[in-house]
Amino acid sequence: NAGVMQNPRHLVRRRGQEARLRCSPMKGHSHVYWYRQLPEEGLKFMVYLQKENIIDESGMPKERFSAEFPKEGPSILRIQQVVRGDSAAYFCASSQGTPYGYTFGSGTRLTVV
Amino acid sequence: SQQGEEDPQALSIQEGENATMNCSYKTSINNLQWYRQNSGRGLVHLILIRSNEREKHSGRLRVTLDTSKKSSSLLITASRAADTASYFCATDPLEGKLIFGQGTELSVKP
Numbered sequence: 001n002a003g004v005m006q007n008p009r010h011l012v013r014r015r016g017q018e019a020r021l022r023c024s025p026m027k028g029h030s031h032v033y034w035y036r037q038l039p040e041e042g043l044k045f046m047v048y049l050q051k052e053n054i055i056d057e058s059g060m061p062k063e064r065f066s067a068e069f070p071k072e073g074p075s076i077l078r079i080q081q082v083v084r085g086d087s088a089a090y091f092c093a094s095s096q097g098t099p100y101g102y103t104f105g106s107g108t109r110l111t112v113v
Numbered sequence: 114s115q116q117g118e119e120d121p122q123a124l125s126i127q128e129g130e131n132a133t134m135n136c137s138y139k140t141s142i143n144n145l146q147w148y149r150q151n152s153g154r155g156l157v158h159l160i161l162i163r164s165n166e167r168e169k170h171s172g173r174l175r176v177t178l179d180t181s182k183k184s185s186s187l188l189i190t191a192s193r194a195a196d197t198a199s200y201f202c203a204t205d206p207l208e209g210k211l212i213f214g215q216g217t218e219l220s221v222k223p
Contacts, residue, residue, distance in 0.1 A: 033211070042213040042216050048210060058210075091156065093156075093211075101158040104158075107155050
């Protein structure tokens with residue numbers, strides 16, 4: 001069981017470019033969550049998805065950010081027209097749902113230059 | 114605002130000592146979870162305690178939960194240098210939306 005796989009581990013983008021972050025959940029997990037962590041801070045919830053459905057996107061910025069979890073393939077977090085403030089570590093987690101714990105991936109560290 | 118707030122923000126102890134971290138939260142919860150994060154790495158799930166449980170053990174970890182005070186504590190006994198990490202509590206007030214605190218940075222000196 002490979003756990004939650006995120007790629008890339010590190011991503012550098014210039015301002016205005018697009019960033020695409022991928023997350024493959026653990027086998028058997030149908031719930032995917034994305035969190036963002038700024039330096040020296042805790043994790044901030046962004047979005048919760050199940051296959052082909054966005055369940056809760058209350059933590060997603062209204063513009064430039066989108067997420068999907070298609071029937072086949074990984075979950076994708078997409079950031080359009082990146083700005084320096086988007087630089088952060090983005091973590092994906094998967095679970096079987098409440099009351100189980102989450103399994104986190106190693107994260108994607110996005111740097112916008 | 115964050116649901117979980119850890120205290121202290123930073124803790125430095127000697128190997129062999131016990132480390133206690135506290136977490137307070139605001140709303141009713143289904144469960145509370147503790148995670149560890151080594152520098153530059155992802156989070157590792159340590160322990161989950163349900164709202165109807167008061168205490169739980171896992172190896173050198175002991176977690177307590179007081180729902181009347183909306184607080185939890187994580188005790189690491191006989192700490193080791195390898196326990197050096199940031200520790201986060203996370204509350205599950207609604208399904209699918211774990212809310213994390215700011216974390217306690219633990220440093221265990223050999």
